[in-house]
Amino acid sequence: MSSPTDSARRTAVRYVSFRDTHDALRVGAIARDDPTVVLDLTADVPKGPHGPMRRLIEAASVGAWTAEEALRTATELPRADVVLIAPVPEPSKIVAAPVNYRNHQEEMSSDSQIDALGVFLKAPSSVTGHESVVRLPYTDRRFDQEGEFAVVIGRQARHVRAADALQHVFGFTSLLDMTMRGGEDRSVRKSFDTFTPMGPTLVTPDEVQEIDELELKLWVNGTLRQRADLADLIWDVPRLIAYASSVMTLFPGDVVTTGTPEGVGGVRDGDRIELEITGLDRLAVGVSSAGAVACPTLGAGRGPRPPSELTPVRPRT
Structure with missing residues (x-):
């Protein structure tokens, strides 16, 4: 019609x-x-x-x-x-922040955070959308959910100042940075096909309140696992965009994702993940291990390790 x-x-x-x-x-x-x-x-x-x-x-x-x-x-x-x-199904790149909440740094017992680590890239082919299925590739590795607030670049950005960074933003969306734990490079562990669910919609800045006033919540099978205020980011969105643009040119449609708070935890076949951020539409995906095989690399016992028990969700202050 x-x-x-x-x-x-x-x-x-x-x-x-x-x-x-x-x-x-x-x-x-x-x-x-x-x-x-x-x-x-x-x-x-x-x-x-x-x-x-x-x-x-x-x-x-x-x-x-x-x-x-x-x-x-x-x-x-x-x-x-x-x-x-996914609202942007074929970005030229996805720029991600590795450890950008101090509570997540504590939970991972990590000595480093974004100040030392900078950013990393995820493969554009890992992008998938709302109500899709995250497909776990291996039977013998741990996979975690990580809920994040993501920015879609609107104007080409190169060496932009933090004070001007938001002028280069077209909109915001919810993003899941699915992760295999271990010692392999982050871009490998986070770039499997289906490991970057985004959406369901792209919301322009005029439709969203101040970023520092936004709240992130993530549930697995209806149980709240992650809750954070975006005001708690170590590098806020303008600083993150400014830094990324000092390393590489950001093109319209590129995605810059801000990192996950504490509360990461393992996901398994049959799980359902839901992410909600103030002012954005809820993103939901399923999880499947159909077709999974043994992992060919040996990084399982290396790299930062989250606690085996889920980190308790901290109340909002």
Whole structure:
């Protein structure tokens, strides 16, 4: 079904990605006042070499695309008929913070945190979406959940100042940094296919309160495992973006994820993980070990080790 949309009625939207019946990538929006409809914006996005979400972000960053005009002629799709994927399904890179909450540093008995470690990269091929399945690759290794607040870059950033960093942000989303524990390089342990669930929506900064006022909560099988205030980040979002941009050029659609708080714990076949951050939509995934094999590397007994018992969730202060 399709019809012209009333842009005056739909001024607050959240961006999404999905695939059509031909498996082609499409980009859309969900209006806050009518979440039963997905507004397909693909036809209005300029052509280019990347997927439609990256093209939308790139065009918006230079004023070549505006939501108001696109929403006026967008095609309406019933939300129940659309299967969302990660909002940015093909970022050029995912830049991640290794230890960016002091309570997580304590829980891992780690001597180092982001001040010493810097950042690391996750493979873009590890990205998956809301209501997907995290597939554990090995039968003999520990895998943990890590809930994180993630930023999607809107304008190319290189050597930006922390004071200007948020001007380079297009939006925010929830992210799970799934992790194999051990001594292998972080980029290996965190880059298995399906190990970066994101979404379900991409929310623009004007729709979210101050970052320092946001709260993160994560549940496994309905039990609260992680709870943190983003004000407790060691490097806040502007400083993290500024540092990352001093190392590498950040392109529109790149993802910068801020690190996880205490409360990481093992996940197993059949588990369900849910992540909620103030102002963002809840991200949920399942876990499966179908097809898992023995691990070919020998890092199981190395590297920082979280406690075998779950770290108690600290009350909000």
